[in-house]
Amino acid sequence: MSTTYEAAPELPEVLAEPRKRGRIATFIRRHPTIVAGGGLLTIMILVALLAPWLGTVDPTAIKPWMRTRPPSAEHWFGTDMLGRDIYSRTIYGARVSLIVGFAVALLSSVAGTALGLVSGFVRWLDTPIMRVMDGLMAIPGILLAIALMALTQGSVTNVVAAITVTQIPQVARLIRGVVLSLREQPYVEAAIASGTRTPMIIWRHILPNTLAALSVQATYICAAAMITEAILSFIGAGTPPTIPSWGNIMAEGRSLWQVKPFIVFFPAAFLSVTVLAVNLLGDGLRDALDPRMAKRL
Amino acid sequence: MLSYVIRRILATIPVMLIVALFVFSLLYLAPGDPAAVIAGDQASVADIARIRASLGLDRPFLVRFGSWLWHVLHGDLGTSIFTNLPVTHMIAQSIQPTFSLMVLTLILSVVVGVPLGVIAAARQGSWIDRSVMLMAVFGFSTPVFVIGYLLAYLFGLELNWLPVQGFTPITQGFWPFLRSLILPSVALGMIYIALIARITRATMLEVLSQDYVRTARAKGVGERSILLLHALKNAAVPVVTVIGLGVGLLIGGAVVTETVFAIPGLGRLTTDAILRRDYPVIQGVVLLFSLTYVLVNLIVDLLYTVFDPRIRY
Numbered sequence: 181m182s183t184t185y186e187a188a189p190e191l192p193e194v195l196a197e198p199r200k201r202g203r204i205a206t207f208i209r210r211h212p213t214i215v216a217g218g219g220l221l222t223i224m225i226l227v228a229l230l231a232p233w234l235g236t237v238d239p240t241a242i243k244p245w246m247r248t249r250p251p252s253a254e255h256w257f258g259t260d261m262l263g264r265d266i267y268s269r270t271i272y273g274a275r276v277s278l279i280v281g282f283a284v285a286l287l288s289s290v291a292g293t294a295l296g297l298v299s300g301f302v303r304w305l306d307t308p309i310m311r312v313m314d315g316l317m318a319i320p321g322i323l324l325a326i327a328l329m330a331l332t333q334g335s336v337t338n339v340v341a342a343i344t345v346t347q348i349p350q351v352a353r354l355i356r357g358v359v360l361s362l363r364e365q366p367y368v369e370a371a372i373a374s375g376t377r378t379p380m381i382i383w384r385h386i387l388p389n390t391l392a393a394l395s396v397q398a399t400y401i402c403a404a405a406m407i408t409e410a411i412l413s414f415i416g417a418g419t420p421p422t423i424p425s426w427g428n429i430m431a432e433g434r435s436l437w438q439v440k441p442f443i444v445f446f447p448a449a450f451l452s453v454t455v456l457a458v459n460l461l462g463d464g465l466r467d468a469l470d471p472r473m474a475k476r477l
Numbered sequence: 478m479l480s481y482v483i484r485r486i487l488a489t490i491p492v493m494l495i496v497a498l499f500v501f502s503l504l505y506l507a508p509g510d511p512a513a514v515i516a517g518d519q520a521s522v523a524d525i526a527r528i529r530a531s532l533g534l535d536r537p538f539l540v541r542f543g544s545w546l547w548h549v550l551h552g553d554l555g556t557s558i559f560t561n562l563p564v565t566h567m568i569a570q571s572i573q574p575t576f577s578l579m580v581l582t583l584i585l586s587v588v589v590g591v592p593l594g595v596i597a598a599a600r601q602g603s604w605i606d607r608s609v610m611l612m613a614v615f616g617f618s619t620p621v622f623v624i625g626y627l628l629a630y631l632f633g634l635e636l637n638w639l640p641v642q643g644f645t646p647i648t649q650g651f652w653p654f655l656r657s658l659i660l661p662s663v664a665l666g667m668i669y670i671a672l673i674a675r676i677t678r679a680t681m682l683e684v685l686s687q688d689y690v691r692t693a694r695a696k697g698v699g700e701r702s703i704l705l706l707h708a709l710k711n712a713a714v715p716v717v718t719v720i721g722l723g724v725g726l727l728i729g730g731a732v733v734t735e736t737v738f739a740i741p742g743l744g745r746l747t748t749d750a751i752l753r754r755d756y757p758v759i760q761g762v763v764l765l766f767s768l769t770y771v772l773v774n775l776i777v778d779l780l781y782t783v784f785d786p787r788i789r790y
Contacts (some may be wrong), residue, residue: 315495319767322729323747327503327763330751407620411733414622415748430622434736438641441630448623456618463614 211468217460224454228274236268239424250442257446260432269424270446276336276425277406277454283340284347284405285398291344292351293394297382299352300359310356313349321346325408329417339418343405354397358390392469399462403455410451426451478782485778489771496767497549500760501542507756549764555757559750564761567746574644575742577654578734579727582662586669587720591709593670594677594716599704601682609674616671621730625664625737632660642739665734669723676719680712687711713784721777728766 208215227234242262251258257266299309316324328342362368362385371381412418413427414434421428426447433443520528529535536544548555554564597609633641639660645653684690685708693703735744743762750758 311491312495314492315499318492318496318771319499319763320725320728320770322732323763323766326732326747326751327500327759330754330756330759331503331506331508403618410620411622411729414733415736415751417748417751437626437630438634441626444626448620448626452619452623455620456615459614459618 211464213460214464214468217457217462217464220453220457221461224274224450224457225278227271228278231271231275234271236271237265239264239268239272240422241265250440258440258442260429260443261436266429266443266446269429270426270450272424273426273429273447274450274454276419276423277409277451279336280340280343280409281402281406281454281458284343285402287340287344288347288351288401289394289398292348293355293387293390295348295352296355297359297386299356300363301378301382306356309352313352316345317349321404322408322411325412326415326417329412334418334420336419336423339409339412342412343408346408347401347405351394351397351401354393355390358393359386362386362389396462396466396469399458399465403458403462406451406455406458481782482779485775489775492771493768496771497546497764498542500764500767501545503763504545504756504760505538505541507754554761554764557750557755557758559753559755559758564757567758568743568761568765571742571746573646573742574740575731575735575744577647578658578661578665578740578742579724579731581655581658582666582669582727582731583720583724585662586666586673586723589666590670590673591677591716593674594679595681595704595709597674597678598681598685598708599700606678609678613671613675616667619667621664621668621733622737624667625661625734628660628664629738644738644740644742661734661738661740664737665727665730668726668730672719672723672726673716677712677716680715681708684708684711710784714781717777717780717784721774724773725770728770 242264243259244262247259247261249259257270260266260269295309295313299306319327324346325339325342328345329338332338332342368381368385371385376384409418409425410427410430413425414431416431418427419425421432429447430444433440437444526535534541552565554568556563557567560567593609593612597606600606629641632638640657641660643657645657647654681704685703690703690707693707698707731742732744732747734740735742736748739745743765746758747762749755750762
């Protein structure tokens with residue numbers, strides 16, 4: 181006996197055709213802050229990369245006969261007290277800010293994650309690591325960076341190192357918290373029970389689950405690092421005066437700001453816009469990646 | 478309760494010890510040999526070694542740390558390399574402006590930040606909410622010296638309402654004292670207001686969605702007393718926590734604000750000390766600020782039980 185099966189009849193189309201909208205349009209509608217922040221940041225990165233081709237001159241070229249000139253057609257943002265072109269210095273200054281911001285975000289994320297993982301997995305190291313982190317956190321970040329910079333010569337590398345040290349404890353704490361809560365999850369217990377080695381558990385089950393919180397934290401660290409670099413340079417403990425950074429330009433304009441406010445104004449505006457862009461990106465990422473945290477803040 | 482207070486106070490000791498160890502290492506690692514500086518140009522190697530021994534610089538790290546800590550605990554922070562004055566004396570001289578600035582900023586931030594957060598939460602999604610949140614992002618992103626210069630330019634130079642720079646001690650009258658601090662504390666308070674407004678809004682939203690708030694609404698309690706009595710009181714713990722944590726931002730910001738407004742406080746002392754590489758002064762200021770930060774957060778922790786009687790230790 182043989183049975184023949186008929187193909188199931190075509191189901192009638194009961195659901196209305198979804199409104200067609202481009203992927204990009206949907207993304208913009210859903211995450212306006214990511215788009216705004218990311219867009220502004222992209223512009224800044226382009227400005228930093230293309231600095232030599234944006235109508236700039238040598239940012240360190242001195243023209244003593246052209247000192248503290250207000251903005252004009254020749255010098256768009258004016259000149260400083262050594263006759264250097266503020267427009268060129270500001271454009272080149274974007275490089276320092278962005279390098280410091282990204283480098284600190286990357287380095288403190290890596291170091292903090294490593295410490296947080298060790299703290300969360302190695303019981304006897306947990307207390308000593310976290311106590312040292314508590315101690316570091318008890319020193320206000322900017323002061324800690326100032327103290328570290330007082331020990332070394334002013335250079336971009338040292339500024340990055342000093343700010344990174346101040347940011348590591350927060351990342352370590354965040355990651356340790358995530359590790360401790362993930363360790364209790366049934367799938368991690370199952371992995372342990374089935375004999376998966378610890379490095380594999382970390383790589384496969386723990387790290388992917390820290391990425392959302394970590395990337396949000398990293399953007400905020402990037403913003404904080406850019407502000408800290410500017411503050412350090414502003415009070416004379418940051419990048420050396422030979423390198424044009426926004427903090428340095430403002431530090432040099434400090435004594436003259438009541439009569440020549442434009443020297444301070446332009447780097448200040450660039451710094452604020454860049455930090456705003458990174459913060460917007462961070463807020464957007466938080467809303468998109470970590471809905472629980474978004475509800476809390 | 479008492480045992481909790483004692484345990485919590487004892488728990489700050491290891492933290493402060495680590496801070497002290499770090500601050501001491503700063504001087505230990507600092508470049509330059511004090512003995513060679515004291516000995517002068519004509520000194521032989523033996524002379525320098527003798528001076529080093531007399532200063533105790535040849536002793537092991539931990540021994541030196543112990544003796545330094547002993548002095549610190551007795552209120553001796555060492556002597557400034559530059560002015561030759563005791564560091565405690567220099568700190569005492571410049572503490573009044575910084576302390577006044579920080580207290581005024583703290584009051585201002587709470588008085589402005591908490592109501593902004595409450596209003597934003599009460600009108601969630603409205604234009605008020607959106608503009609408060611937008612202001613918070615701006616407050617977060619604008620560095621304190623940028624706000625400082627903008628305010629000083631607008632209200633000091635253009636409108637001529639308030640002094641542009643400087644500090645008037647309270648002994649010369651309360652009103653001049655307050656006038657000299659208005660612009661600096663608004664500049665310094667901006668980021669803090671943003672932080673407090675954001676956290677107040679977030680916790681208020683959470684509390685407002687609780688059952689007891691719905692019950693209160695159902696039995697006809699007025700919206701104002703729901704907001705202020707039922708919700709804000711229960712939102713106090715996270716708000717107070719952020720106020721405590723924000724003191725760290727306040728301290729860092731004070732250093733910069735004092736530079737912008739030429740206020741002769743601890744921040745100026747720090748910046749001058751950095752430019753002169755005056756390590757004992759840097760050490761003293763970092764130690765003092767860290768102690769303040771730890772103590773403020775200790776007080777915040779102890780306040781939890783007052784704001785939320787459910788918390789029992």
